[in-house]
Amino acid sequence: MSAPNTNAQNLKADWIAVDWGTTSLRCWAMHGTQLIASAQSPMGMSQVAAGRFEQTLLALVEPWLQANTCTPVLACGMVGAKQGWIEAPYQPTPCSAHSQVGLITAPTADPRINVRIIAGVSQASPADVMRGEETLIAGLLTNAPTYNGVVCMPGTHCKWVEVRNATLQRFNTVLTGELFELLSTQSVLRFDTQLDGNEKSLNNDVFISAVQEHAATPDQLTATLFSIRAQSLLNNNTTMDSTSRLSGLLIAADVIAMQHYWQDKPITIVAEAQLASLYKLAITTLNPEAYISITKMDALALSGLCLLAKQLGVINATS
Amino acid sequence: MSAPNTNAQNLKADWIAVDWGTTSLRCWAMHGTQLIASAQSPMGMSQVAAGRFEQTLLALVEPWLQANTCTPVLACGMVGAKQGWIEAPYQPTPCSAHSQVGLITAPTADPRINVRIIAGVSQASPADVMRGEETLIAGLLTNAPTYNGVVCMPGTHCKWVEVRNATLQRFNTVLTGELFELLSTQSVLRFDTQLDGNEKSLNNDVFISAVQEHAATPDQLTATLFSIRAQSLLNNNTTMDSTSRLSGLLIAADVIAMQHYWQDKPITIVAEAQLASLYKLAITTLNPEAYISITKMDALALSGLCLLAKQLGVINATS
Numbered sequence: 001m002s003a004p005n006t007n008a009q010n011l012k013a014d015w016i017a018v019d020w021g022t023t024s025l026r027c028w029a030m031h032g033t034q035l036i037a038s039a040q041s042p043m044g045m046s047q048v049a050a051g052r053f054e055q056t057l058l059a060l061v062e063p064w065l066q067a068n069t070c071t072p073v074l075a076c077g078m079v080g081a082k083q084g085w086i087e088a089p090y091q092p093t094p095c096s097a098h099s100q101v102g103l104i105t106a107p108t109a110d111p112r113i114n115v116r117i118i119a120g121v122s123q124a125s126p127a128d129v130m131r132g133e134e135t136l137i138a139g140l141l142t143n144a145p146t147y148n149g150v151v152c153m154p155g156t157h158c159k160w161v162e163v164r165n166a167t168l169q170r171f172n173t174v175l176t177g178e179l180f181e182l183l184s185t186q187s188v189l190r191f192d193t194q195l196d197g198n199e200k201s202l203n204n205d206v207f208i209s210a211v212q213e214h215a216a217t218p219d220q221l222t223a224t225l226f227s228i229r230a231q232s233l234l235n236n237n238t239t240m241d242s243t244s245r246l247s248g249l250l251i252a253a254d255v256i257a258m259q260h261y262w263q264d265k266p267i268t269i270v271a272e273a274q275l276a277s278l279y280k281l282a283i284t285t286l287n288p289e290a291y292i293s294i295t296k297m298d299a300l301a302l303s304g305l306c307l308l309a310k311q312l313g314v315i316n317a318t319s
Numbered sequence: 320m321s322a323p324n325t326n327a328q329n330l331k332a333d334w335i336a337v338d339w340g341t342t343s344l345r346c347w348a349m350h351g352t353q354l355i356a357s358a359q360s361p362m363g364m365s366q367v368a369a370g371r372f373e374q375t376l377l378a379l380v381e382p383w384l385q386a387n388t389c390t391p392v393l394a395c396g397m398v399g400a401k402q403g404w405i406e407a408p409y410q411p412t413p414c415s416a417h418s419q420v421g422l423i424t425a426p427t428a429d430p431r432i433n434v435r436i437i438a439g440v441s442q443a444s445p446a447d448v449m450r451g452e453e454t455l456i457a458g459l460l461t462n463a464p465t466y467n468g469v470v471c472m473p474g475t476h477c478k479w480v481e482v483r484n485a486t487l488q489r490f491n492t493v494l495t496g497e498l499f500e501l502l503s504t505q506s507v508l509r510f511d512t513q514l515d516g517n518e519k520s521l522n523n524d525v526f527i528s529a530v531q532e533h534a535a536t537p538d539q540l541t542a543t544l545f546s547i548r549a550q551s552l553l554n555n556n557t558t559m560d561s562t563s564r565l566s567g568l569l570i571a572a573d574v575i576a577m578q579h580y581w582q583d584k585p586i587t588i589v590a591e592a593q594l595a596s597l598y599k600l601a602i603t604t605l606n607p608e609a610y611i612s613i614t615k616m617d618a619l620a621l622s623g624l625c626l627l628a629k630q631l632g633v634i635n636a637t638s
Contacts, residue, residue, distance in 0.1 A: 220576045
């Protein structure tokens with residue numbers, strides 16, 4: 001995989017990789033494993049009306065198509081959900097992160113594209129599902145095929161995945177990001193936790209104290225949150241301190257609940273830098289010996305899609 | 320205290336009791352401890368613009384006032400918050416539930432009313448505040464002056480209060496109701512937890528299982544919530560079951576966090592019937608021996624305001 005080639009005559013793709021999540025659509029025009037162009041839009045799965053997926057995709061990838069040629073398209077993510085283009089099945093754990101099992105062809109009218117959507121992954125107990133993260137992990141394994149450890153993917157819904165022998169062994173989704181968003185913007189705590197967006201980072205000392213506070217009483221989360229409001233009323237705590245404490249309590253609740261995943265294992269955090277550093281800080285506060293690496297998620301979906309494209313013969317396995 | 324007398328010639332109050340919360344305003348015209356008329360509106364503290372509190376009150380109580388007479392008005396609740404009519408102080412715990420300490424007079428232009436607002440209660444550690452619940456507890460103590468035990472007041476914010484020797488010893492606010500509302504209407508769980516309002520009650524078996532589930536792993540709350548969504552996707556769980564499980568997990572988190580309050584003590588639950596019965600069910604699931612009584616909150620604020628009015632000499636202490 002290399003940087004986009006902007007030479008216009010090469011802009012016709014021989015295949016197209018697509019990461020179509022809930023809130024965004026990202027497409028890459030490919031020559032084998034070489035990236036020749038990319039395009040993205042905010043037309044995530046939740047923004048597209050039923051029956052409008054094909055034209056939403058074509059609006060981005062049309063310039064890369066050739067007349068009289070059917071270009072393979074490989075897509076991962078929530079586009080395969082029940083509310084998406086077509087429902088792709090789930091593979092039950094344990095399973096490969098880059099398997100063509102359950103690949104499903106989406107209905108299309110334009111003969112120039114053949115769209116296949118990757119299956120999600122499910123787990124019977126505890127019940128859980130993912131769509132898209134399995135492809136990020138496939139991308140991670142492209143660079144580290146023998147990685148045995150835990151992958152922590154914070155965001156709206158934090159996914160923790162145990163990977164062993166190139167297999168997704170088990171996983172757990174934690175609602176941390178969504179809870180932070182709801183509590184900090186819509187609950188009684190919003191008076192104390194609305195940052196103006198110009199802040200570079202939270203107050204690490206307050207964040208660490210909150211992690212330690214939750215670690216001491218991990219069954220007290222919902223009984224502790226209101227004290228953020230009370231401290232602000234009684235002690236004039238700053239918005240930055242209140243926000244740092246809320247973040248620390250919720251990330252600690254996440255990390256402590258998932259300690260049975262990461263204890264005694266290497267941890268790879270896949271997230272944008274600031275969120276990744278908060279999870280790292282919470283984990284190292286609990287265990288200074290934890291072995292943690294941080295990986296940016298930008299290129300992982302494309303790496304994972306390339307790996308699967310090779311397996312499917314969409315691109316030559318030796319390229 | 321007796322039922323309203325509708326005889327028009329008696330409609331002039333010799334004092335007025337007011338419970339002015341965040342989302343509602345309730346007023347009672349009184350002759351001593353006798354209720355002669357009542358009125359309410361949805362003009363809670365959060366609905367009233369700064370500087371409009373006096374006219375909002377007069378719109379309800381004007382018919383009860385007499386020319387050339389100043390009628391005492393006693394008010395409790397969020398009307399005394401920083402965003403309210405005038406900020407009443409907090410009394411720190413431990414304190415009496417019916418103390419005139421911190422009573423503050425609101426600024427008024429109409430000479431026919433003299434409005435005094437009851438202080439809230441604060442606690443330094445863990446930081447907490449209340450405004451209004453102290454008056455409900457005063458009302459409870461009117462009927463049971465020697466009550467030693469715990470008062471559990473579920474709602475948007477559940478207040479747990481330890482009462483001993485007619486004194487509020489300590490209290491803790493739990494965000495249970497607000498979390499249930501946010502998660503069931505705005506999070507990813509909303510697809511599975513939106514009831515249509517016609518349901519009489521939740522599924523008790525599912526609720527009890529969820530209480531037991533949380534009791535077994537009380538540090539796992541945020542890591543468990545997403546499984547409600549996954550169970551619905553994988554097993555076609557009904558909306559009623561998903562909602563019952565969410566309610567059970569959140570109420571269990573509340574009740575288990577507060578077990579150090581209610582263990583080995585009588586518990587009085589003050590709430591509307593359905594919510595009270597869910598808290599009772601959660602507590603008895605954890606401890607079948609728990610001694611629980613349920614009290615409706617309707618009349619408690621007025622009882623508490625009457626008690627304070629006697630102490631203040633607004634009404635004759637022997638009436």
